[in-house]
Amino acid sequence: MKFYKESTRLIFSAAIGLVAVLTYILLLEINGFEINESNLFILFMLPGLLIKLFLFFAALSLTITSFVVLFSKHKSKRLILYISSGLIIVLQTGITELRKIQSSNLYELTEDKSLDSTEVIKLYKKAKKKEDIRAISNIAIHQNLPSSFQERLSESEHIEVRRNIAWKTNSKQLLIKLSTDLEFEVRMAVASNKIKPLEIVYNMQNDPNEYVKNTAFAMYQARR
Structure with missing residues (x-):
């Protein structure tokens, strides 16, 4: 040719x-x-x-x-x-x-739940270096991530990370903190968290956002 x-x-x-x-x-x-x-x-x-x-x-x-x-x-x-x-x-x-x-x-x-805390932290550092928000969001709720790291990530500038923690964490302290987050999507995730203490969802019935308020009311009525 x-x-x-x-x-x-x-x-x-x-x-x-x-x-x-x-x-x-x-x-x-x-x-x-x-x-x-x-x-x-x-x-x-x-x-x-x-x-x-x-x-x-x-x-x-x-x-x-x-x-x-x-x-x-x-x-x-x-x-x-x-x-x-x-x-x-x-x-x-x-x-x-x-x-x-x-x-x-x-x-x-x-997604590997068998990773120990050291391996999870290594993955977090790699994801942070690559600015991979999707991976960081998943690491934030990994069962073997040290609580100090999850607390740090609860202050992340990325709404996706805070929202994932709010939705799946079992930490009462973090749920109370995120229930007053500036972004209503994060507060909505707190209201949808199935393992949160009942008093948190009770207080969220006064949320200024209508969607969060209604979700909190429905969750409170279903669980009390």
């Missing part, structure tokens, strides 16, 4: 991108993936994912073939443009997806 022709490289790269997309769809089909009520959001994410997949492999192919032509002494200003553009697209799409995979792997590690 004569890659020194610009049109050939573009068509070949587009074909590689298309093959990658079709292969991905085929793999989903082979593995019996179905879109249902529980994963309906995939339906909206899939087009964007397929476009990224196409761009990644098309740009990678264009970059490689342009390098081949360049080293074959077919010098052209457009070659440099194609190589630069291809590398930028590859890095932009590839690094983003790589970070998502790393984040997902880190989150899965936080």
Whole structure:
């Protein structure tokens, strides 16, 4: 194939991108993936994912073939443009997806309830370094996380972390503290906590937010 022709490289790269997309769809089909009520959001994410997949492999192919032509002494200003553009697209799409995979792997590690306190703290430091809020939120309610760390995380600037603690902690002190959080979503999580002392939910019936007030009232009536 004569890659020194610009049109050939573009068509070949587009074909590689298309093959990658079709292969991905085929793999989903082979593995019996179905879109249902529980994963309906995939339906909206899939087009964007397929476009990224196409761009990644098309740009990678264009970059490689342009390098081949360049080293074959077919010098052209457009070659440099194609190589630069291809590398930028590859890095932009590839690094983003790589970070998502790393984040997902880190989150899965936080699900391991057999981790001791030292291992949990190590995971927390790693998640903090990567600014992985999803993983930190899960670590915040890990059964082997030292109480001093959970108390520190209850003051996190991230609402997701405070909300997760409010929803699942069994610490009366933290529940009292988070029941007056500035964010109503955190207070709502406290009101929905099934193991909180009854006096906390009783006091929350006077919350200024209507949703929190109604939730606290319903929980109090159900438990008293």
